[in-house]
Amino acid sequence: MLKQILTLFKKDLLLEIRQQYSFYGILLYIGATIFVLFMAVEEPESKVWSGLFWVIQLFICINAVAKSFLQESRGRMLYFYSVASPVAFVLAKLMFNTLLMFVMSLLSLLLFTLFLGNPMQKTLPFIGLVVLGGWSISLVFSFLAAIAARAQQNAAIMAILGFPIIIPQLVLLMRLSNAAFAPLLTIPMSTVLLLIAIDFLIILLAVILFPFLWKD
């Protein structure tokens, strides 16, 4: 089981390294979006900064994660179906997307601080928060990408399906980042734990529900 997950994960990683154009495509997407923001607003105050940051994370995630299931052709899915268990398949995808989003969110944090100023009062906790937020968003949208791929729809339906679901987590994340931007507020650990709990709930749901999507 673990071996299957690792093999599938390695396969995704290898594909990403071989076909670098898509990886660079997302990088360019991040760069271009943040540059447009840089042109549109100058030195936003911290609340606007965090609002923009999380919305951009959302769009980056949709673009980065959408292809994870959409790129698999019918024939290839059939092949995976015959060699791997659905649980291993979905866990490998979740792992890979987590890694991808981890890189992307740290990179966009770097670009945000370069172009739009640095409102962080507590740098390390906020970096941790960005990683956690990227993880949450990537988990939700990975599963929705699976749904969208099975429904033979494009990435647009992912936004329709996902935005209402992600609102609670975004609200939690924005409140936490406001705490990280204010020098006097402490970051409430209970909220962080709550976010982690929701993430595990999503993984659990994905493991339970994905086998039903997979059969055809």
Added chain:
Amino acid sequence: MPVNSMTEAKNYMHKSWWKVLSIILLFYTVIAGFLSDAAPKDVNFQKSLGETYRNLYFHVCMWFAMMILFTISVVNAIKYLRTFRDKYDIYSRKFAVIGIVFGVLGYATGMIWSSFTWADPNKQVVNAFSSFARDPKLIGAAIALLVYFAYLILRDSIQDMDKRARISSVYNIFAYAILFPAIWILPRILPSLHPGGSDGNPALDPKDSLGSGMRLIFYPAVIGWTLLGIWIATLKIRTSLIKEQKLSK
């Protein structure tokens, strides 16, 4: 075939007691709700709500009915994934649609109520809306409605019947499982004008905020509205099952 339909008809007659109950309870709700004088004799209560407290028998019941209908929809989605019988998928969709109708009615009654209580009296309600729309209960309700609108769009965008049922059931369960904690979490962390909430209850706790007279009307009203919703949904289910049968012949 005729034998079957006759027994079915008999069955429906036998099961119609709850429809009668629904009508009786709703008549009781409207008559007692508008005529009784059950408001607690609390000065604050009188000052903030006045006679508009009677909206409780309508507004709050809409949300109860919506959540119950959505729950029935999810239960049917789970049943579909366990048995793969088409009828559960149809149940699931129709209950979701009627849940949305009740949610929209809940918003409508809430808007009327808010124009008397929250809105700035110097402004038009439309202009004051954005000042209280950030309320966690309104957000929770909006998420619930958006999720089920998305469910309908997803379901109707797939042509293949089997696939449609499977994928939309999966989304239904996934969304509901995340929606439910969200409705209980958001009120704890966001400031709110809406009654109740700081203790984690999504709206009000009937035990301490209502007088005993109001509870006597409120609980029957919840049951009455919910039964009405289920009744409408069963009618819609029956028409679409007949349609399905005609198509398959």
